[in-house]
Amino acid sequence: MPISATTFIKFIFQNHKKALWCIALFSAIINLLVLTPSVYMLQVYDRVLPSRNEITLVMLSIIVIGVFGIIALLEYCRSMIAIYISKKVDRELSNAVYQAAFYANLGHQKKDAANYLNDVTTVRQFFTGNAIFAFIDAPWFPFFILMIFLFNPWLGAFALFGAGLLIILAIVNQRITQKPLAEAGKTAHQSANIAGANLRYASTIEAMGMLPDFQQRWWKLHKKFIQLQQQASEYNGSVTAVTRFVRMSLQSLILGLGGWLAIRGQLTPGMMIAGSILLGRALAPIEQLITAWKQWGNTQSALLRLEQLLTEYPPQPEKMALPAPKGAISVEKASLYAEQDEQSAILSQIDFQLEPGDILGVIGSSASGKSTLARLLVGIQPASSGIIRFDGADINYWNRAQLGPAIGYLSQEVEIFAGTIAENIARFAEVDADRVIEAAKNAGVHEMILRLPAGYDTPVGNGGIGLSGGQKQRVALARALYGSPKLLVLDEPDASLDDPGLIALAQALATMQKKKATIVLITHRMQLLALTSKVLVMHAGQVQHFGDTRSVLNKLMKQPEIKRPE
Numbered sequence: 001m002p003i004s005a006t007t008f009i010k011f012i013f014q015n016h017k018k019a020l021w022c023i024a025l026f027s028a029i030i031n032l033l034v035l036t037p038s039v040y041m042l043q044v045y046d047r048v049l050p051s052r053n054e055i056t057l058v059m060l061s062i063i064v065i066g067v068f069g070i071i072a073l074l075e076y077c078r079s080m081i082a083i084y085i086s087k088k089v090d091r092e093l094s095n096a097v098y099q100a101a102f103y104a105n106l107g108h109q110k111k112d113a114a115n116y117l118n119d120v121t122t123v124r125q126f127f128t129g130n131a132i133f134a135f136i137d138a139p140w141f142p143f144f145i146l147m148i149f150l151f152n153p154w155l156g157a158f159a160l161f162g163a164g165l166l167i168i169l170a171i172v173n174q175r176i177t178q179k180p181l182a183e184a185g186k187t188a189h190q191s192a193n194i195a196g197a198n199l200r201y202a203s204t205i206e207a208m209g210m211l212p213d214f215q216q217r218w219w220k221l222h223k224k225f226i227q228l229q230q231q232a233s234e235y236n237g238s239v240t241a242v243t244r245f246v247r248m249s250l251q252s253l254i255l256g257l258g259g260w261l262a263i264r265g266q267l268t269p270g271m272m273i274a275g276s277i278l279l280g281r282a283l284a285p286i287e288q289l290i291t292a293w294k295q296w297g298n299t300q301s302a303l304l305r306l307e308q309l310l311t312e313y314p315p316q317p318e319k320m321a322l323p324a325p326k327g328a329i330s331v332e333k334a335s336l337y338a339e340q341d342e343q344s345a346i347l348s349q350i351d352f353q354l355e356p357g358d359i360l361g362v363i364g365s366s367a368s369g370k371s372t373l374a375r376l377l378v379g380i381q382p383a384s385s386g387i388i389r390f391d392g393a394d395i396n397y398w399n400r401a402q403l404g405p406a407i408g409y410l411s412q413e414v415e416i417f418a419g420t421i422a423e424n425i426a427r428f429a430e431v432d433a434d435r436v437i438e439a440a441k442n443a444g445v446h447e448m449i450l451r452l453p454a455g456y457d458t459p460v461g462n463g464g465i466g467l468s469g470g471q472k473q474r475v476a477l478a479r480a481l482y483g484s485p486k487l488l489v490l491d492e493p494d495a496s497l498d499d500p501g502l503i504a505l506a507q508a509l510a511t512m513q514k515k516k517a518t519i520v521l522i523t524h525r526m527q528l529l530a531l532t533s534k535v536l537v538m539h540a541g542q543v544q545h546f547g548d549t550r551s552v553l554n555k556l557m558k559q560p561e562i563k564r565p566e
Contacts, residue, residue: 001541015092016085022087023136026078031140033074034281035147036067038274044425045270078133083259086127089548095304101314106380115192117310119302122537131292141175144282151271159256159279161249166243166286168349173239173290177232181297184228185305186390191221207544235444236293244291247283254279293465296338319399325393325406327486327518334386336541350386354534356486356516359509361529363522364538370522371412373538377520378409390487412495412522414472416464421449422456425478435483442511443478444504446469469496474504481508488512489520494528506531529553 038059048057068434094117099118126132129202141163146198149156196217255452258272267275330353338344348371354360362370375381376388379395386393390403405427416424421437425436440446448471452458464472480488494502502525509531521528535552537545 009203009305016088019081019085023078025053026081027133027136027140030071030074031137031143033067033071035278036064036071038147038277038281040269041277042270042274042545046268047270058131062295067367079128081127081319082132086124089127090120093123093306094099096310096315099315100309103313104309106492115188116306119306122299122302123306126295130296132293134285134288134333135296138289141282141285144278148275148278148282151275152258152261152267153263155254155258155267155271155275158250158254159275159282162246162254162279163286164285165246165250166290169239169243169246170290170293171273171284173236176239176505177293177297178237179259180228180232180235182301182304184225184232185298185301187221187225187228191218191225194218195222205264225521232297236290240287240290243287244477247280249289249350250283251276251280269369293397297413299506309356319397321399322393325486326401327406327516328391329354329376329377329487329520330389330392331516332387332389334383334388336372336376336381337384345541347376347383350376352536352543352546354518356518357513358517358534359521361521361532361535362538363524363529363535364544368538370538371491371539372541373488374409374411374520374522378407378487378489379403405483406486408482408485408490408517410473410476410480410490410493412491414476414496416460416462416467416472416475418462419459420454420456421452421458421460421475424460425456425482426477427479428483436478438492441480442481442508443474444501445478448474470498470501474501475498477508479507481512484512484515487518489518490520493521494523495523502527 044057047053048060049336050445097116097120136435145156145159146160147164194214210274222272255272255276258275259266261267262269262272331350334347335345335349336347338346350373352360362373364370372381377389377395379390379398379400382396390398395403417428422431422433422436425439426432433456437446440449440456449458459468460466464475467475473493476492477493480490493505497505506528509519509521509528521532523529528548532549534547535545535549536543537556545555
């Protein structure tokens with residue numbers, strides 16, 4: 001669903017046509033009813049004062065107050081409709097943007113997912129503020145000028161000249177503020193991205209005294225953002241001040257012109273006052289447009305960023321559910337290239353098969369592609385060529401809501417999220433106490449959790465704040481085991497484990513093997529490799545050896561140039 005600043009309005013209109021027609025109808029009635037003050041002044045000066053009829057004055061005043069009440073009610077109604085539309089737009093757009101930002105972040109293309117959701121908020125606020133009504137009311141200014149022309153052609157020509165002058169100022173304001181506003185929005189995204197990334201690693205930054213340098217990097221971008229925004233605000237403020245001066249001068253001068261015409265007998269005093277009021281009404285939306293242009297500029301920049309995001313990552317259609325997963329894995333000539341460049345292959349021609357109940361040990365030197373292979377196996381990253389099959393189907397064609405519960409994944413960088421221990425283990429779905437405890441026991445972490453201040457209800461922060469490295473690793477292992485998945489991919493699961501943790505991990509692997517789960521274990525510990533049925537040795541992104549554990553390890557031991565796994 002790619003959108004742009006222009007097509008987005010069309011998208012809104014098509015999906016909320018009735019509501020927008022109501023706003024247009026209410027706006028038309030309001031703009032007709034605002035003639036009331038002019039008509040009231042006209043009648044007071046030209047009829048009531050000459051006749052000295054108090055009853056006429058009272059009745060006119062009552063009618064005016066009633067009309068003002070109707071205007072207030074209609075303005076309230078159209079504001080409520082605009083709020084309703086903005087809420088619906090937010091709901092329709094936010095889900096698509098959240099999903100797109102998630103997949104952009106998953107592919108390491110964009111790290112500022114939260115900023116895109118802020119862009120949705122910017123769009124929503126535009127439709128709930130006064131700026132949108134300035135755009136709706138602006139097309140009515142020719143009607144008010146036409147009414148002034150009916151009073152007197154010279155008065156109408158003066159009003160038309162004044163409106164043209166304000167329109168020129170509006171165009172100048174748009175031209176001089178558009179570029180700094182767009183650059184300010186882009187810079188704000190970048191500075192917020194850097195600040196968010198730095199705050200996630202606060203402990204490392206503090207420990208090594210890196211804060212001043214990181215803060216300086218952030219401040220350079222933030223200062224640029226402030227300067228650009230200040231520049232746009234100064235331009236906008238200058239034009240707004242000139243506009244206000246011109247508008248006030250015009251409203252006063254039209255009285256002078258009207259007085260001169262009245263002296264010459266070409267205009268009544270009531271028409272003179274009414275013409276001034278109508279001119280104010282004609283010029284007000286144009287002046288409001290100039291004031292609201294900064295908000296529209298921010299909204300336009302937000303829409304363009306959302307267009308780019310949703311074009312690159314369109315909403316994914318829901319895929320048909322397949323039969324219940326069993327865990328057979330087939331990797332067929334899978335390769336992954338950096339920037340789609342075949343000369344810089346991260347993985348090249350990976351080919352192997354696993355059956356349910358197999359435990360595959362993956363070993364190799366650093367940067368040999370082990371973790372990247374793990375990401376391909378669980379469908380996080382698509383292969384540039386070749387296919388990863390899960391039960392015979394391309395893993396990218398599986399319905400993710402169906403496949404996700406059948407996969408247990410423990411990444412090299414353990415990720416614990418803000419919530420309770422139970423919520424983390426249950427993958428933030430509805431907590432099933434029996435399954436949570438079963439997973440914790442299988443991971444050997446049940447007793448440890450019970451010793452925490454609130455047991456399974458103990459809250460932790462993002463990144464597992466409040467837990468040690470070993471505790472985080474074991475809680476993450478319990479999450480991977482939750483629901484007895486059919487494919488278990490563990491990337492260096494022993495990195496932070498002590499001896500009891502290693503024993504618990506070995507027991508968990510044995511338990512999952514009995515349940516016919518397919519297990520991929522990236523490790524160099526001989527104690528864990530002894531539990532595997534197959535071993536895959538990687539070097540420079542290629543499979544160097546693959547086969548039964550004993551035969552592969554025997555080959556490695558006979559090759560002195562290859563370090564024996566520890």
